[in-house]
Amino acid sequence: MLEGIFVEGLIYGIMALGVFFTFRILDFPDLTVDGSFPMGAVIMAVCLENNMGIFLGTILAFSGGVLAGFVTAAIHNKLKVPHLLAGILTMTMLYSINIRILSNRANLPLMNVKNVMSFIAEKTEGIISEEYAYLIFFILIVLLIKLLLDIFFHTDMGLIFGALGDNQQMVVNQGISPDTMKMIGVGLSNGLVALSGAFAAQYLGFADVNLGQGIVISGLASVMLGEFLIKSNKISILTLRVILGAILYKAIMYLGRFYGYHINMTPNDLKLISGLLVIVSLFIANYKKIKGRSS
Template identity: 70%
Template sequence: MIEGIFVEGLIYGIMALGVFFTFRILDFPDLTVDGSFPLGAVIMAMAIQKGICLSAGILLAFSGGIAAGAVTAVIHNKLKVPHLLAGILTMTMLYSVNIRILGNRANLPLMRKETLLTKATAFTHGTLSETWTLLLFFVLVVLVIKVLMDLFFHTDMGLTFGAMGGNTQMVISQGVNPATYKVIGVGLSNGLVALSGAFAAQYQGFADVNLGQGIVVSGLASVMLGEFLIRSNRISMLTLRVVIGAIFYKAIMFLGRYYGYTIHLTPNDLKLVSGILIIGALVVTQMKKPAKGAK
């Protein structure tokens, strides 16, 4: 049970890292996430269905997410559409795109298909249980992604992203085009989200066009829970707390699903719980800011 919470938390932690990139680093509220998450899932599912190399399927899912994010940024930059509306437009269009990718179907089962997870389980067959194997696999995957992100944010481009989110005018004065960086940043963010969707499809055993419904709220809740649990300005800690926040969020959702009946809580109420968690984190953050100022 606990291992399953950690596995799901790590899978959605990849998505939360993408949300963290746009919402916290770029200061670009992006709702494309609700479309790019199932996009990664359906691309990976079709790659498995067609017998394409699994590594190529992962790369295709990541590339699809980058393309979706780039479309949102281009709509925002070229058409001067507000970022929220640009994300909604792309998310809406992706619903039809995802159905097209699945061959005009709403979902696709992956039972009895070879995936990266079945390969990992077969690799440790007889040594570790399936759950522990998956946990170890996703710990390694998330660790690699986290380290790569930490290294990226220490490069000139990564530092420019951080500066652009805080003060766009300063970046412009240095001769940097913020529009180009928004395309790159939003694209990379949605690439991570689509990658998370690809792993989620393999873990759940199916891909569905509705997998991303409300996923941006889950990502925001994970980011804010991480900020509530750990206070730091170091990039290595910022990315770590996002992953920890995702695991903590999944644990709360698990408790709500399996033990919420004691307070008459049903699975239909979980999105309400997610919203309350975000509001609670915002309230606590706002309360701490005046306290620091007074000190």
């Protein structure tokens, strides 16, 4: 059971890293996530169904997410639409596109096709139990992504993203188009989100176009929970705490799912809990700020 929380936390942690990139670094609250997460899932599912292989499926899912991000950023840049609206537009359109990708189906089971989970189980059979094999695999995958992101944010280009979220004028003053940077940033972020969706579909054993409903809020909740865990201005710590936050979030959801019935809670209440988590986090953060000012 415990491994399950960690595996889910790690998979959703990839999505939370994407949300962290747009919300915290770019200061571009991007709601495309609700559409790009299931997009990753359905692209992966279709690839697996057509025996295109896990690797190609992963690449295509990531690329699909990047494209979705480009669309949002382009709507925002070219039509001067606020980011929230641009994200909602793309997310809404993606709902139909995702059904199209699944050839007019709303979901697709992946139980009987070869996928990354069955692949790991096969390779490690007789060595360690399935659950631990999954856990080790996802720890490695998420650490790799985290490491690549850390390096990315240390490059000259990566630094610009930090400046863009903080002070757009400064980016303009360096002779860099903020529009181009937003395209790259929102694209990469949604690529990560779609990647997370692709893994989630294989872990859950199905892809569903409704998989992404409210996912941006769970990502945001993960980011905020992580922020209570460690304080730092180092990017490697910032990305680490996002992943820890995602695991913590999944643990809280797990508690709600399995022990919630004591207080008459059903799984349908989990979205309410996610939202309340964000609100409480905001409240505590505000309270800390006010306290910090007066002392």
